[in-house]
Amino acid sequence: MERKIKYRDGLAKISVLSFAGKKVETPNIAIVVNPNKLIISPEELEKQFKAEILITNAYIISKTPTLREKAKHEKLHRMLNFHGAIMTDSGAYQMYSRGIKDIDPEAVVKFQVEIGSDVITPLDCFVLPRDSRKEAEDKVDETIRRVVSSKNLIPSEREYIIPLQGGTHIDLRVKSAMALRNMGNIYAIGGLAPLLMSYNYKEICDIIIAIKKTIPDKIIHAFGAGHPMIFSLLAFLGCDLFDSAMYSIAAAQDRYLTAFGTLKLREIEEFPCSCPVCVKYTPQELLETDKKERTELLARHNLFVTFEELKIVKEAIKNQELLNLLQLRARSHPRFLEALILLLRKHSTWLEKFEPISKNTPLKYAGVEFWLRPEIARIRLRMSRGYPGKHVFIKGLGVVPVAILRTYPLKQLKESKILAEDSQSPLEVMRQLLKYYYNVDITGFKAVKQDDKVTCVFKNTVIGHIDSTGFPKLTDEGFKILISIYKPPIGRIIVKTQPITGKVYGRQVEDFDPDLRPGQIAAVVDKNDRFLFKAEILIPPCEFQYYPNEIVAMAI
Template sequence: MSDTRELFEVRDWDAAGRIGRLDVPRAGVTVETPALLPVVNPHIQTIPPRELAEEFSAEILITNSYVLHGSEDLREDVLERGLHAFLDFPGAIMTDSGSFQLAEYGEIDVTNEEILEFQRRIGSDVATPVDLPTPPGVSRERAEGELGTTQRRLEDAAAFDADEMLVSAPVQGSTYPDLRERAGRHAAGVGLDVFPVGAVVPLMNEYRFGEVVDVVAAAKRGLGPAAPVHLFGAGHPMMFALAVAMGCDLFDSAAYAIYARDGRYLTVRGTEHLADLDYFPCACPVCVEHTPEEIRESDERERLLSEHNLHVTFREIRTIKGAIRDGELLELVEARARGHPAMLDGYRALLEHADQLERTDPASKGTFFYLSGESARRPEVRRHHDRLARLSPPETVLLTEDGWNEGDGGDGEIGDGAYDAHDERWSIVPPFGPVPPELAETYPLSAEVPERTDDRAYEAAATSVARLVEANPGTEWTLAHRAWPDSALARVPGRVEVVRLGSSEGVEDSDAE
C-alpha cells in the first residue's frame, strides 16, 4: 500500500468538493476525480468496456471479482488472460469482493484473504476486502459488532502483500454518526488507499438523501480531507453534485444498465419511464437521433437507453467539474435540489454541516448568488459572521442598506447631516450583514442578491449585527433599514439605534430596540 497523500492530489476546491488526481500505479494511469466507475457485469455487457473508454471517456470501471471467482465459465479465462485483456479495457479497473452478495444473501463462500489473493492474481488495480455492509436502522449493538469485524478485515488487508495493487478500506457503521466517524478514523489509519462509504444504497433507494449526507459527513470527519472517498452504489446523476459537495470523489453506477433494462430514462431531476415520454428533454446522440416511440419499438431499446443513461451521467460529472473550477458548486447543488423534495432535504442537511464545509471552501471565488433562504446558511456566510470579530470599528458607525456613497439612497433619509455624524458608514448586505467599505468588492460580499429577498436573509444579517455589536461594546451603532421583518429586528441588540428608511422627508420610523 502507498501513502494516500502521494496517490491523491487535490487541484481545486469548492465547499468540500474537489477536482483531484488519483494515481493508480498498477494500471499506469491517473484518474481525474470526480469520476464515474461504470459497473460491468462479467456475464452480460450491454455496452462493451472498450466502448466505455472510447465513446464515453471512462477512465476507470468496476466489476465483481466474487462473480468471476465463482464462475466456472469465467474463472480460468480471467486468471489466464488477466482482467484487462479479459474485459478489453485500457483504463483502471476496480473490483468488488462479494460484500454486496453478502448483504443480499447473508453468506458467501470465500474468505477475505482468498478474494484479495484472487483480485491480485487477475490483475485488479483497486481491490476490495470483504467488509460487512450494515444496513440502516439496525441496533447499535449489531452495528458495533459488524464494524469490529470489518475493521479486523481491513487490518488483515493492510498486511496483505498487494504489490502495486491499491486496496480500498470501506467505512461502515450504519446510520450512527459516531460509529461512521470512528470507522473513518480507523480506515485512514490502517494504511490502505481508497475509502468507500458503504451500505448507503438502501438510503438512496428510499430517497433518504439527508441521511446519506449525514453518513458521509461523519465518515469524512474521521477520514480527514486528504482521503479519496468512494460513495458505494451511488449511480443516479441527480445526487452527484450533492455528494461531491460533501467530499465524495468516486461513484460506481450500475443504474445506467439496470434502469435501461426496466425501460427507465435517467435525468438530473429524476427518472422517467420511456413509456410516458413523447419528447426527449436531452441533446445526447441517442435522443437527437431517435424519438421515444422509435426506441420503444426498437430491438435495441435496452442498449439505446443504456447509452443515453451513460451520456447524461457522464455529462453531469463534467458539469460538476466545471462548477468546481468556476466556484459555483453550491449554486449547482441548489439548482439540482429544486428538482425533487428529497434532494432539497439533502441540500438542507448539507448546510447543517456548513462549519465542516468551510474548512476547505476557498476564501475567494466568482460571484456569490443568493438563490433562496438556504443560501443564508452557506459556508461563505458562516465565514463572514465568524470573522466579524476581527474588525476594528471606530467610536460611531452607521449601518445602512443605502450603500457607501453618500446620496445613493437619497440625502436626508435619516436626517440632515446624519451621514457626517458617524465616524464611518458601513453597508448592510443580507445575508452577510455589516460590510466595511474596504471589503465591498471582495468575495463573497459583492454578492448578487434579489431585490425581493426573503426573511431568512435579513435574519442572518441581523444575527451578524448582533455578533459585531457584542464584540465591540465601546462603539455606538445606528442601523438604517428598509422594512426589515420583525423576526430580523428582534435579533438586533437593544443598544443599537434603529431607524427605518423610506421617506424623502426624513425618518419614517425610529425605534430604539
C-alpha cells in the first residue's frame, strides 16, 4: 500500500491510499452493503454519492447459496457492480449480535480471497464490555493467534485488516497492537459498537489514543463507527477509516440522521436539511409513504448527511480547524462533551506535539474546554523556562511574558494587542520570543524596531527579525550563534547525510530538538554540528521516523 498525505491537522490527516489498483482518500467511510437487503445499490453509491469504498459481509455471502456461487464466479466487483475498493468482514459481529458459532476462521479468510476482496478481515473474537478480565484476555490471545495464522493465506497484492480487540481493558488493547504491529498496514479497532450504543465516548477516546500511541504510523479503522455526529471526533483522534450500516438501520426504524444526533421522523416538523429528499418531501409526506419507499428515502437522506459531514471534516482538516468543529459537535450530547473535556485534560500535552507552531485560522471559544486545547497546553508547558523582562497576567493562563502576546494563538485575544504594545524594548521582545520558541537566551546583540518589524544585529551582522506575526526569524548567522552557544540538539535537525537541494527526508534525520514543531524554522546540521542551512519543518518531528520517504523539512 502507498500512502500520500495531503493535509495534516494534529493527528488528523487527509491521505490518499493506493492499493489493489484502487484509490481511497481518507478520512473516509466504508458503506456497509448487504447483498441480501440492498436499499441503495452499490452502483448508485458510487455514481451519486461518490463512495470510494464499501464493506460487505463475507460470512453472509458464504451462507447464502445463490450469492456464494455468484461471488465465486463473478467476483465481488462484478457481482456488486462497484469499481472502488471493497472490504469484506469476517462475521465477528454476527457472532456477537446473533450468537452464531459455526464460523471457521481459516475458511472465511480463504473465501474472502476467492471472491476477490481488496481488503480482507480475519475472524477476530469480539470482546464485550461485560466480559471478565479473563474472558477478554482469552479472546485477545485467540484473535492474535488467528491473525498470525491467517496471514500466509493473503496474496501480497491484497490488504489485510489487523483487528485489535480488548474491550475496555486498555492494557489488552496495547498488548494486541504490540503483538501485531508488523502484520499489516490497516489496523481496525473492534468492539466499539456496544460502547457507541451506550454513548460511552470517554472509553472510546481512551482506547483510540492508547492504540495511536502504540502504533502511530499505522492506518486506523474504527469498526462500526458510522454516525456522522462522531466523524470529527474520530478524525481528531487519528482514525482514517470507519464503517457502519447506520444509514440503513436508522432508516428502517424511521430515524433521521443529522450531524448533531438522530431524530425520530414522527417528531420532526421541518427538515433541517436541503438534500434532494428533504427538498421534495415534508416530514408528514414522508410518513405517509409506504414503509419500503420511506425506508429507501430515509436511507438516501442519511447517506447525504453522512457524506456531507465527511466533506465538512475534510475541509476542517485542510484549514487546520478540526478542533473548532469538534467543539461544536461535542455539544450534541452531554457525554460527548464530557468525553472531549476529559480527553483534552488527559492528553493535551501529548497532542500538542502534533500541532503546528501557528495556524491561519483562529481558535474558537465554545466553552471551558478552550483552555484545555493543545495550543493552550503548549503555552502552559513553556511557562517554566524562566523568561527575562516584563510579564502580565492573562485570565485562564496566569502570568506570561509580554512578548508571547504577539504570537499564535494569544494574539487573537482583545487584550493582547493592548498589552503587547506596552513599553517593552525590542531587545526584551526578541529575548522572550527566543526563549519561548527555542528555549535559548542569547544576549549581546542590539535590537531596533522600525514600523512593525524588529531587526536584531550582532557585531554589525543581522542575526534575526521579528515581523508582524510575532515569530522570531533567525538568519543563517543567527543560527550559527545559537549553535556555538547551545549543545545539540537545541534548535537543530541533525542529519546523517547531506540533503540534496535543501530537502530533508525522514530517513536522513539522526536527531532533532524535541521542542520543535511544524511550521517552525530550525538549523539543519550534520553529525559534526556543522551548519548546513535553515529549514521550515513540515511535519511533527515526533513522526520523522515513520515517514522515511517524505520531505520533513525544506530549506528556506
